Amino acid sequence: MKFFRTIGSLAFVIGLFIAIFVGGIWQVYTSVEIPLWLKIAIYFLLGGILLVLLTVALEQKKGKAQEEELPTDEIKTRILLQNSAEVPGSEITKNLGLVKGHTIYAIWIGKDLSAIVRLVLGGELIEYTDMMGKARIVASNRMIAQAEELGADAIINIRFVTTSVIGSAAELLAYGTAVKLSKSKTKV
Numbered sequence: 396m397k398f399f400r401t402i403g404s405l406a407f408v409i410g411l412f413i414a415i416f417v418g419g420i421w422q423v424y425t426s427v428e429i430p431l432w433l434k435i436a437i438y439f440l441l442g443g444i445l446l447v448l449l450t451v452a453l454e455q456k457k458g459k460a461q462e463e464e465l466p467t468d469e470i471k472t473r474i475l476l477q478n479s480a481e482v483p484g485s486e487i488t489k490n491l492g493l494v495k496g497h498t499i500y501a502i503w504i505g506k507d508l509s510a511i512v513r514l515v516l517g518g519e520l521i522e523y524t525d526m527m528g529k530a531r532i533v534a535s536n537r538m539i540a541q542a543e544e545l546g547a548d549a550i551i552n553i554r555f556v557t558t559s560v561i562g563s564a565a566e567l568l569a570y571g572t573a574v575k576l577s578k579s580k581t582k583v
Contacts, residue, residue, distance in 0.1 A: 407443025
């Protein structure tokens, strides 16, 4: 699939370059019918777009099945999640290292348009709130899965970082330190 998407992208770029930079200049200085080479460039441009759209649509359809396998709610885990450096009533016996979960989420253009209307009229942009909530859950679940593989009892110093990638797509990174715990003995 990636191969066809690359071919489509390449066809689009070649067609766009020829149609705009060569064909556009040629058309300004001549008033004759559009030549075959310019028509082919336009077909490359449109065909490239179509090929990219088809491959992305097929990948998304395949990805929907994989996405359905991902928990849509936060997973139930025995691992304690803490955003502080210490766990009250416990002692950190071993630092297992950094664990992280990462995702990049986007919403489809229909929801993006709805959000733009809300931006004009005011109010919460619920489309983006939902998007970031889902991204946080996926990133957190991936971080927890890494900690479970290490046999951690807790993840401390949990942090979330978000970045805008392009348009309405946002990257979310969840990270923390996986640790082993033991019950501390309190003196009376």
